[in-house]
Each structure stands twice: as C-alpha cells, then as structure tokens.
Amino acid sequence: KAGVTQTPRYLIKTRGQQVTLSCSPISGHRSVSWYQQTPGQGLQFLFEYFSETQRNKGNFPGRFSGRQFSNSRSEMNVSTLELGDSALYLCASSLTGMGEQYFGPGTRLTVT
Amino acid sequence: AQSVTQLDSHVSVSEGTPVLLRCNYSSSYSPSLFWYVQHPNKGLQLLLKYTSAATLVKGINGFEAEFKKSETSFHLTKPSAHMSDAAEYFCVVSEYAGGTSYGKLTFGQGTILTVHP
Numbered sequence: 001k002a003g004v005t006q007t008p009r010y011l012i013k014t015r016g017q018q019v020t021l022s023c024s025p026i027s028g029h030r031s032v033s034w035y036q037q038t039p040g041q042g043l044q045f046l047f048e049y050f051s052e053t054q055r056n057k058g059n060f061p062g063r064f065s066g067r068q069f070s071n072s073r074s075e076m077n078v079s080t081l082e083l084g085d086s087a088l089y090l091c092a093s094s095l096t097g098m099g100e101q102y103f104g105p106g107t108r109l110t111v112t
Numbered sequence: 113a114q115s116v117t118q119l120d121s122h123v124s125v126s127e128g129t130p131v132l133l134r135c136n137y138s139s140s141y142s143p144s145l146f147w148y149v150q151h152p153n154k155g156l157q158l159l160l161k162y163t164s165a166a167t168l169v170k171g172i173n174g175f176e177a178e179f180k181k182s183e184t185s186f187h188l189t190k191p192s193a194h195m196s197d198a199a200e201y202f203c204v205v206s207e208y209a210g211g212t213s214y215g216k217l218t219f220g221q222g223t224i225l226t227v228h229p
Contacts, residue, residue, distance in 0.1 A: 004155075033215040033216070033217070035217075042220075043219040045215075048216065050214065055214040055215065056212060056214040056215050090155060092217075098144075098213075099144055099163065100144075100146060100161050102158065103148075103155040106155050
C-alpha cells in the first residue's frame with residue numbers, strides 16, 4: 001500500500017507571497033491532519049479534515065487554511081508569508097482521525 | 113488537556129548497550145500513547161502504540177515501552193543499540209475529548225539519540 005505523499009518536497013518563497021502544499025493520504029484513509037515542525041516550537045497541530053470538513057483547528061492565525069477534496073487529498077495554504085513560517089510541514093493520515101497517524105515526508109518551506 | 117514531557121533532550125549510548133528514553137504524560141482522559149522516530153530529513157515513523165490493552169508494548173526494530181498509569185510514564189527501551197537507531201524520537205499522546213481532539217496528536221519536544229561505535 002502506498003504511503004502518504006506530499007508535494008512539493010522543497011519550496012522557497014519570498015515574504016508576502018502565498019503558498020499551497022499538497023497531501024495525498026493512504027488509500028482508504030479519510031482523515032488528514034497537518035503539522036508545522038520548527039526547531040523552536042517543535043511539532044504543532046495545524047488542523048484536521050475528515051470527509052471534506054474541517055473538524056479541528058490548532059492555534060494558528062487565519063493566514064493558515066486548508067481544504068480536503070472528495071478523494072481525501074488535502075491542500076494547505078499559507079497567505080502573506082512571514083519569515084517565521086519557515087518550517088517543515090507534515091501531513092498525516094488515519095482512518096478516522098483518532099489513534100495512530102501515518103506521516104508523509106514533509107514539505108520544507110523556506111521564506112526569504 | 114493533554115501534554116507530554118520528554119525528560120532528556122539528548123541521550124548518548126554506545127553501540128550494543130541499552131537505550132532508555134523517558135516520557136511522562138498528562139491527560140484528563142484515558143489516553144493513547146505512541147512513540148515516533150524521525151531520521152534526518154525524513155517524515156515520522158510509528159515505532160509503537162499503547163491503546164489500553166497490554167501495558168508492555170512491543171514495537172518495530174526491537175523497541176518496547178511500558179505504560180505505567182501510577183507514574184504517568186511511557187518510557188521507551190531497547191536492549192541493545194544499533195548505529196541505525198540514531199535519530200530523534202518523539203513521545204506522543206492522543207485522547208478522545210470530543211471535537212477538540214479529532215486528528216490531533218500532541219508531541220513531546222523530542223529526544224535526540226546518538227549511538228557511538
């Protein structure tokens with residue numbers, strides 16, 4: 001069974017721009033969660049989608065948004081990028097959103 | 113609210129010696145607990161999970177962890193370290209508390225394991 005895939009793997013953007021990251025979950029998984037990983041803050045939960053609905057959201061500003069499609073693929077968008085948005089963004093999928101999650105390799109975003 | 117504390121930010125061992133990575137958790141409900149490993153520039157891989165069955169949990173690559181409710185601990189151990197075990201390890205908690213818990217894992221700050229030849 002194919003794992004979680006994320007595209008692109010690396011991105012370099014300029015302050016003020018916006019960016020869209022993509023995640024394809026394991027086949028059959030309907031829940032997709034997104035996390036931000038930085039050296040200072042560690043791994044922090046951004047939001048979770050299940051059957052195209054956002055069910056849970058972490059403590060991030062409204063510049064961070066996401067969506068999920070009918071095939072469970074998910075995208076996250078960050079608008080008006082700031083230097084502090086430089087991070088590894090990880091996507092994870094699970095069957096129901098409870099219990100263990102399976103992670104993709106991440107997208108490394110650098111904001112200059 | 114759930115939280116996780118990993119008691120050591122760095123652990124250094126020699127190849128062939130035991131590994132102990134310590135984790136304490138806090139949860140208002142019956143939690144599920146996990147250990148994940150992250151190798152450099154890679155995603156997170158699930159090592160093992162506790163979900164209220166046996167308190168001693170065996171995982172991949174010879175790792176195991178023991179859930180101790182009285183101590184609120186979930187320490188990760190391995191009898192003999194291998195060079196390939198060098199990585200960062202995360203203790204993770206998940207609890208069902210209604211809508212605010214869907215899809216949310218709470219991570220400890222991580223423990224970097226170094227294995228010397």
